[in-house]
Amino acid sequence: xxxxxxxxxAWLLVALFGVSVITFGLGVLAPGDPAEIVxxxxxxxPPPRDxxxxxxxxxxxxxxxxxQYLNWLSNAARGDxxxxxxxxxxxxxxxxxxxxxxxxxxxxxxxxxxxxxxxxGVLAATRRNALADHVCRxxxxxxxxxxxxxxxxxxxxxxAVRLNxxxxxxxxxxxxxxxxxxxxxxxxxxxxxxxxxxxxxxxxDEDYVRTAKAKGVRQRTVLYRHVLRNAAIPLLTVSGLSxxxxxxxxxxxxxxxxxxxxxxxxxxxxxxxxxxxxxxxxLFSALVYVVVNFAIDLAYGWLDARTxxxx
Amino acid sequence: xxxxxxxxxLGHAGAPRPLARPILRKLASDLTARIxxxxxxxxxxxxxxxxxxxxxxxxxxxxERLATPSLDHPLGTDGLxxxxxxxxxxxxxxxxxxALLAAALVTAIGLVVGTLAGYAGGVVDALLMRVVDMVLxxxxxxxxxxxxxxxxxxxVAVMLGLVTIWWAGYARVVRGLVLSLRSRxxxxxxxAVGASRWRILxxxxxxxxxxxxxxxATLDVGQLILVISGLTxxxxxxxxxxxxxxxxxxxxxxxxLSDPQVVLIPGLAISLAVLGFNLLGDGIRDxxxxxxxxxxxxxxxxxxxxxxxxxx
Numbered sequence: 001x002x003x004x005x006x007x008x009x010a011w012l013l014v015a016l017f018g019v020s021v022i023t024f025g026l027g028v029l030a031p032g033d034p035a036e037i038v039x040x041x042x043x044x045x046p047p048p049r050d051x052x053x054x055x056x057x058x059x060x061x062x063x064x065x066x067x068q069y070l071n072w073l074s075n076a077a078r079g080d081x082x083x084x085x086x087x088x089x090x091x092x093x094x095x096x097x098x099x100x101x102x103x104x105x106x107x108x109x110x111x112x113x114x115x116x117x118x119x120x121g122v123l124a125a126t127r128r129n130a131l132a133d134h135v136c137r138x139x140x141x142x143x144x145x146x147x148x149x150x151x152x153x154x155x156x157x158x159x160a161v162r163l164n165x166x167x168x169x170x171x172x173x174x175x176x177x178x179x180x181x182x183x184x185x186x187x188x189x190x191x192x193x194x195x196x197x198x199x200x201x202x203x204x205d206e207d208y209v210r211t212a213k214a215k216g217v218r219q220r221t222v223l224y225r226h227v228l229r230n231a232a233i234p235l236l237t238v239s240g241l242s243x244x245x246x247x248x249x250x251x252x253x254x255x256x257x258x259x260x261x262x263x264x265x266x267x268x269x270x271x272x273x274x275x276x277x278x279x280x281x282x283l284f285s286a287l288v289y290v291v292v293n294f295a296i297d298l299a300y301g302w303l304d305a306r307t308x309x310x311x
Numbered sequence: 312x313x314x315x316x317x318x319x320x321l322g323h324a325g326a327p328r329p330l331a332r333p334i335l336r337k338l339a340s341d342l343t344a345r346i347x348x349x350x351x352x353x354x355x356x357x358x359x360x361x362x363x364x365x366x367x368x369x370x371x372x373x374x375e376r377l378a379t380p381s382l383d384h385p386l387g388t389d390g391l392x393x394x395x396x397x398x399x400x401x402x403x404x405x406x407x408x409x410a411l412l413a414a415a416l417v418t419a420i421g422l423v424v425g426t427l428a429g430y431a432g433g434v435v436d437a438l439l440m441r442v443v444d445m446v447l448x449x450x451x452x453x454x455x456x457x458x459x460x461x462x463x464x465x466x467v468a469v470m471l472g473l474v475t476i477w478w479a480g481y482a483r484v485v486r487g488l489v490l491s492l493r494s495r496x497x498x499x500x501x502x503a504v505g506a507s508r509w510r511i512l513x514x515x516x517x518x519x520x521x522x523x524x525x526x527x528a529t530l531d532v533g534q535l536i537l538v539i540s541g542l543t544x545x546x547x548x549x550x551x552x553x554x555x556x557x558x559x560x561x562x563x564x565x566x567x568l569s570d571p572q573v574v575l576i577p578g579l580a581i582s583l584a585v586l587g588f589n590l591l592g593d594g595i596r597d598x599x600x601x602x603x604x605x606x607x608x609x610x611x612x613x614x615x616x617x618x619x620x621x622x623x
Contacts (some may be wrong), residue, residue, distance in 0.1 A: 011444065018445020026457050084555040141593075145586040147537055149544050149560065150578030184541075248452030266453075267545055272553050282457050286449040293448075304335055 004301045012294045019286040020076070022070050023279050030275035035061055037085050073217075076283065082276040084269075091280040094265060099284070101171065102254070105184065109175055112185035113192055113242060119192035120189075121196025122223070125204065136193055143190025146299040148249055152183045152256040179224045180257040184249050188242035193233060203227045247285045337598035344594020350587025352436030356412075357403035364398035369554040377570045389563065389573050391552075396405040398554035399580055405549065406556040407584060409466050410535040413473050414528045420474065421481020422517065422524060428482065430512055440486065452538065459547045466549050469542045473535065486529060488520045530596060533588035540581045556581050 027034075034054035039047035058064050075081070081091035110293055124136035155168050156179060160168035166178045204227060205207060212222045254263035269277035314486045371394035379386045386395040428439040437599050438537075446454070459472030492498055493516065501511050542548060543557030551562065563573035 014441050014444050015448035018441075018448050022445065022449060022454070026461070029461050031461065084407065140587065141586070145533065145589050146582050147540060147544075147585070149541070150575075150582055153567060153571070153574050153578060157575070161357075161568060162573070247450045251452060251456065252545065255545060266456070270456060271546060273460070278457050278460060282449070282453055285453045289450050290448050300543070 001054035005038060005298065008294060008297045008301070011297075012290065015290045015294075016287075019283065019290060020073055020140070021069070023283045024072050026282060027064065027275055027279050028068075028231070030278075031273060032085075033244075035059055041085065041088075062109070081280045081283070084277050085274045086272050087274070091276050094277060095262070095280050095284055097264045098260065098262045101259065102250055103264065105177065105180055105250060105254070105259060105264075108181040109250075110188070110242065112181055113188040116185065117189040117192025119198050121193040122200055122228070124193070124197045124224075125200035126223070135196075136197070140190040140193045143186045143193075146186075148187065148252050149182055149256050150187060152179070152253060155179050155183055162186070171258070171260050176257075176259075180253050180259050183257075184246060184253045187249060188246065191242065192235070199235060200227055203230045206230070221266055247289060327344075334443070338594050341594045341597065343590050347587050347590025347592070347594055350583060351591050354403060354587060356402060356425035358407050359382070361400035361403045365394075365400040367394035367397040369393060369398040369401040370552045372552075377467050377566060377573065385571060386426055386576055389559070389566075391562075393554075395576055396561075398559055399556070399577065400560060401554040402556045402577070402580075403545070405466060405553065406540055407536065408544070409470055409539050410532055413470050413513065413535050413539065415478040416470070416474050417481050417531075418524055418528045418598070419521070420478040421485050422520065424478065425485025425487075426483040426489050426512065426517060426520065429486040430493065430508075430516065436486070439482070443479040443483050446476060451476040452541065455538065455542060456547070459542055462551050464547050466543070466555065468538055469548045472542060472547070473538060477531075477535070481524060485520055487523055489516055490521050490522060492516050512596050518578070526595060529588075533585045533592060536581065536585050536588065 019114070033052075033056075035052050035058075036047055039055050043051075060068060063071070079092050081095075083090055084094065087094070109239050119135050120139070124133045127133055156168045159165050159179060166175050167173070168179065170176055209222060209226050212226055213219075217225075250261065251263035251266060252258070254261045255267050258264070262284070266278060266281040269275075271282065314587045317329040335547055338348070341522065366385075371393060373388065375384070375388050376392045378384055378388040378392070384394050384396065386399065389398070424439055424443075455472035455476050457472075458475045459468045462468035498511060498515050501515050508513070539548075540557035540560075543555050544560050546558075546561055548558055549555050551558065560574055560579040560581075563570075563577070
């Protein structure tokens with residue numbers, strides 16, 4: 001176990017270094033001269049050369065790249081991600097405002113995907129090759145093949161336009177959350193269904209399940225006590241994968257539904273070429289992703305006795 | 312990646328046997344794979360011949376805006392009066408062509424980097440694999456978006472964004488393959504008769520690594536289409552009036568509430584293409600030698616690619 005934890009910590013360090021280098025690199029590669037853009041914004045006219053040079057020194061852009069990287073890193077570690085080029089806001093303030101909204105959406109979607117995926121997967125596994133199994137197989141396949149934006153528009157068309165049951169776009173009431181959360185949930189739900197099904201099928205074949213059945217333990221108790229508990233390990237791995245879906249997917253879904261979260265901010269920033277904001281978004285998404293994956297790896301090692309025993 | 316090493320053991324002392332024939336035989340007996348194959352062939356015909364089948368100029372603006380389907384316009388017209396059917400036919404080459412080209416590119420990069428890492432070993436291997444770890448540590452779509460956004464909107468920008476995130480998983484698989492091939496008897500035999508390192512690499516190792524990776528890329532085309540059309544839908548792809556599918560969806564957004572077909576039709580085209588490639592890919596995976604199938608697990612674009620091996 002100690003060696004396992006050490007290897008995961010080593011991975012965490014490599015990943016964090018990679019995230020910082022890539023995020024910093026995006027800023028370096030971004031089109032436009034930051035000093036010129038900053039001065040032009042301030043003066044609202046084409047900037048004079050000497051002022052631009054002064055600003056460049058002020059921002060530290062005349063130093064070598066490694067020095068710039070270290071400066072950027074120490075600022076970022078203190079939560080200072082610079083100012084937006086186009087809007088007069090600190091990047092960290094913009095993120096602070098948007099993160100809770102995206103978090104609400106992502107957590108609701110994650111809850112939906114578990115509530116849909118796990119029971120459907122169990123149902124399909126316990127009624128193997130029956131109608132329910134086939135329906136679930138097709139559903140999981142569609143969930144993996146339909147682009148989220150197409151799904152979003154179909155849901156808007158059916159539930160907002162035709163049935164008028166929920167609002168289509170915007171933010172404010174819990175009802176606004178329904179369609180974007182469902183759209184975001186269906187991809188991960190499809191993956192979870194497939195995985196639950198195969199995990200439960202694997203465990204159903206195990207000797208200890210047959211023994212429990214032979215002892216006369218009730219079907220439901222067997223399912224909860226023996227099957228689901230052991231099937232939980234592979235499911236945990238997928239939750240990390242789903243997180244990637246949720247972080248990436250919320251980009252598109254927020255944009256379609258005009259949900260004013262991080263994804264919406266990032267796409268606006270991409271269209272404006274506002275690279276400090278984009279850097280902030282990439283850094284935050286990547287940090288969440290890396291840290292959660294690290295936590296999942298540790299939990300995985302702890303849950304699986306074979307890893308624990310392996311030194 | 313012990314699963315890779317174990318998975319590739321085809322049970323022969325000689326070079327791996329060709330994969331194609333048993334796969335094709337099994338594919339023919341699988342209904343969903345056959346449906347996938349029909350869809351894929353249909354879309355490939357569109358890629359090859361689409362523009363010459365189109366009844367109208369896909370960029371021609373007319374006064375017949377948002378027309379309903381008719382004989383002249385089988386799928387109606389869009390908000391600028393352009394023929395939707397012609398735009399779809401032209402768009403196939405752009406959207407699907409980009410995906411196919413991207414698949415070829417990531418396969419090539421993965422083969423080069425993975426072979427280098429697996430065969431050179433040591434510091435080169437460690438460095439390259441840490442770079443792979445770093446790329447895979449960032450959510451794929453987020454990084455692809457940021458990289459594509461560095462350039463003016465174009466399909467090349469989208470492709471660059473995509474290749475930036477996608478090569479890493481391939482490099483890791485190829486490295487595993489090369490490691491396992493390196494100690495195989497036919498490679499050792501070549502070494503024993505005095506073949507040079509480069510000759511062994513080019514004549515023995517690389518050819519054996521190619522076919523599994525090409526299979527992997529085939530399974531991936533559906534995901535590539537999804538990510539490409541996602542990025543073009545967000546406005547990072549070819550600027551108007553290019554008839555690209557994701558861009559068509561984007562163009563249609565403002566008319567959606569009154570005329571949903573301008574969004575739903577390109578959306579359906581993308582969905583069917585992805586579905587076709589996914590069905591065919593699943594069929595190929597099922598048809599593979601089960602030991603090889605364990606190796607060619609479909610990588611996920613938007614998450615961690617490979618479930619970590621449990622230490623035993």
